[in-house]
Amino acid sequence: MHTLVERILAGDRRAVARAISYIEDDHPEKKEILQDVFPYTGKAFLVGITGSPGAGKSSFVDKLIGYLRKQSLTVGIIAVDPTSPFTGGAILGDRIRMQDHFLDEGVFIRSMGTRGSLGGLARSTKEAVRILDAYGKDVIIIETVGVGQSELDIMNIADSTAVVLNPGGGDTVQAFKAGIMEIADLFILNKADLPGTEKLFREVEQMLDLVKHNAPWRPPIVKTITLQNKGIAEAWQAFLDHNEYLKESGEWEKRRASHLKEEVAEIVEHEVHRLVVTNLRGEAYKETMEQVARREVNPYEVADRLLRQLVKEK
Incomplete structure (x- = not known):
């Protein structure tokens, strides 16, 4: 070992x-x-938190960490930050917001950059979650960059996913079109003291009626006010209820199995990509790549040649 x-x-x-x-x-x-x-690994409860920028995800996570610690649960947090276009590193805004927990031995916080991952969740994020799982954390929270089609990958890692919304978050209908309904196991209406909260609540209910009315699990809608530490206990209970539903229905095992199958495909894809890049940057293909740049040969021909070579070698 x-x-x-x-x-x-x-x-x-x-x-x-x-x-x-x-x-x-x-x-x-x-x-x-x-x-x-x-x-x-495989023992921790994996919680996904996503939502549009400014919805208050990090503030909610901060309060949730405090609540979980009061329940004597240990917590790991992976905050998936936008990768800096200049340094390639994560922008550490989320860690700054959670600084009150840094000295707590029962909490481990790590920011990671998206590194250009199409899903917003770098493959390394899933692997980091596995390390925290083996480390013995009871709950591992994965907070993603934002919401959109690219964020749907969170479904391939979390057991339960919450979408954080707020009354000032813009056109809810457009947000739902981006695919939020498919990833939400519960909704957090944050900043619920602001005007428009009830309107947003009704909109979410209507969307649930349209999209998930036949589903065995109807995502609950929980109102929170993080600045006043309100609704956090109710939000955690909603997570627990969903976890219980998953295990009683057999869906928990199906999700975990599906995630592992997806990971096998991702690992293979990563290894193939690494082999391709290594070969194309090597001396053997140096002149060929120059020919491509001079448009003397087309990229498709070179790609086919490399693929045939890799298949033959393996």
């Missing part, structure tokens, strides 16, 4: 941080770490 994994299982916080850094940097030992850690 890799020494970092041994330290993670022993509760070494620094080993967790290093392992996640290895994952982000695609360290040569990353695969060994993930293989060794896998048998010790």
